Amino acid sequence: MRPSSFIAVVGILAVTSFLCGETAIRASESVAANDPALIARGEYLARAGDCIACHTAPEGKVFAGGRAMPTPFGTLYTSNITPDRDTGIGRWSADDFYRTMHEGRFPDGGLLYPAMPFASYTKVSRQDSDAIYAYLLRIEPVSQKNREHELQFPYNNRSLVLGWRTLFFTEGAFKPDTQKSDEWNRGAYLVEGLGHCGMCHTPINALGGNSEADAFKGGLIPMQDWYAPSLTSNKEAGLGTWSIQDITDLLQKGVSARGVVYGPMADVVYNSLQYLSDADIRAMAVYLKSIAQDSPKPVVSRLPHAESSLLVSLGKSVYESDCASCHGLRGEGKPPHYPPLAGNQSIQMDSAVNAIRMVLNGGYPPGTSGNPMPHGMPPFSVSLSDDEVAAVVSYIRTSWGNTGAPVSAAEANQLRAAPLQ
Structure with missing residues (x-):
């Protein structure tokens, strides 16, 4: 066979092989x-x-x-x-x-x-x-x-x-931690991979990127004016002190004895988490509980003489008039539908954005199979002035042992124009 004929035959075989391979792939x-x-x-x-x-x-x-x-x-x-x-x-x-x-x-x-x-x-x-x-x-x-x-x-x-x-961006694959259980690794895979929880709960810089070292440390969600709290700090949304049952209830139902989801997280529960299996939700809970870190600091109010201040006095009056019927005079709440405010870490975060927005806009947790008729919070943006919103949020953040900082009327005014989400 001449070299040219040999090459032609090889070429035909190669094309045939390629086409057969492509057909096999499609099939x-x-x-x-x-x-x-x-x-x-x-x-x-x-x-x-x-x-x-x-x-x-x-x-x-x-x-x-x-x-x-x-x-x-x-x-x-x-x-x-x-x-x-x-x-x-x-x-x-x-x-x-x-x-x-x-x-x-x-x-x-x-x-x-x-x-x-x-x-x-x-x-x-x-x-x-x-x-x-x-x-x-x-x-x-x-x-x-x-x-x-x-x-x-x-x-x-x-x-x-x-x-x-x-x-x-680093292209890669999920690598199980051999020192952890299969359940923990499943939870890590869902949280870090498919669930892409870090998209919101990791701080985003001016270039729209984030650092792996800051993973899950919380940050303001751009253009939405909601704060996605840190999942690693028990001072924010860290779940280290929560029971596995309370975590799974929050993720799957949207309400638990320790808190309720609102805003963008309510959409996540409604569209996604409520449909996951009990085993997968529990795996996520196990993983999330493990990454939370204790923040042992003395419980000292950041507003000296809070009860005697004019700001908190006004806030107390607004709270007793508009909030106490659901959340209790001492912030004890009526869980799971009306979450406690006393000792609620989400109320005491450095960022008061979410607390202000809830007073202004109110909202509902998601309607889920585990909580099909959620109890909502009414909006107070029409009935309360900026001063009154700031006062009641300051009162909640500094009362009953809470150690948050007071907020200003300017902060409340700025968030009045935030997009409803």
């Missing part, structure tokens, strides 16, 4: 996509990842994208992840989907903006990624083009994401 994906168990697992994992919260616009079709995501750099719009072949992910392979989750890149190599939590999703296993992909292929396709982002210059230059990735 394998087709089989996987029709596996009911895999699809059901994918639906569960998509819930764990709270995909619906971002990829479904208000009044929009499920997973069709188009949700506005305001950032300090402009507005991003989420993408269509339904299996529509022209506007969604219908032409993606399982490899394409995994690359997007794991590397933060589109199938063509384009860079995702980090509003997509690929820095957390990089820890998601290939098996779990494939299951989510199989589920998404089975949902109703929606023909809806992705909306162009509205970013300020120079942030509309997507190549700048390369610099962000260099500073803040």
Whole structure:
């Protein structure tokens, strides 16, 4: 055989092999996509990842994208992840989907903006990624083009994401801690990976990034004016002193004997956590309890002679008139529906944003299967002045042994215009 003929035969065999391999891959994906168990697992994992919260616009079709995501750099719009072949992910392979989750890149190599939590999703296993992909292929396709982002210059230059990735993104996989139990490692995988809890509960710097050293140390959520408290400090949302039952109740029901979730966290419980299994919720509770740290400091009020101050006197009057019927004269509450305020660490944090917002805007914990008829808190933004809001929040933060600092009328006024979330 002449060399040219040999090369031609080899070329034909290579192409044939490639095509057969591609066909085999597609066939394998087709089989996987029709596996009911895999699809059901994918639906569960998509819930764990709270995909619906971002990829479904208000009044929009499920997973069709188009949700506005305001950032300090402009507005991003989420993408269509339904299996529509022209506007969604219908032409993606399982490899394409995994690359997007794991590397933060589109199938063509384009860079995702980090509003997509690929820095957390990089820890998601290939098996779990494939299951989510199989589920998404089975949902109703929606023909809806992705909306162009509205970013300020120079942030509309997507190549700048390369610099962000260099500073803040490390591609990797979840690595179990061999010194910990399987349950602890499962909880860590869910919290650090699919649950992407660090997206809110880790402080974000001016470049929109965060440091691994500051993981779960809390911070203000940009553009939302809610404070995501530290999960590592028992002075904030650290759960080291909570029982596992109280933690699981909070995560799964939205209410517990120790507290209630409101604001963005209520959405997380409603869209995601209430659907997780008891075993997974318990695993998350075990992990979260373990990362909390004690902060042994003497309980001393930060407002000297609080009871005699004019600010707190006004606050006490407002509290007894508008708050005591639910939360008790001594802040003891009526758990689980009306949380205690005395000794409530979320009331005493350095940031008073959440306490002020609750007085101004009120709100409801999520309606869940474990708490289908939640009791809400009425808004007082119309009936109370800035001075009265500041006074009652100051009273709550400095009474019954609480050691928070008083707040000003200016702080209350600033948060009146905060977006309702």
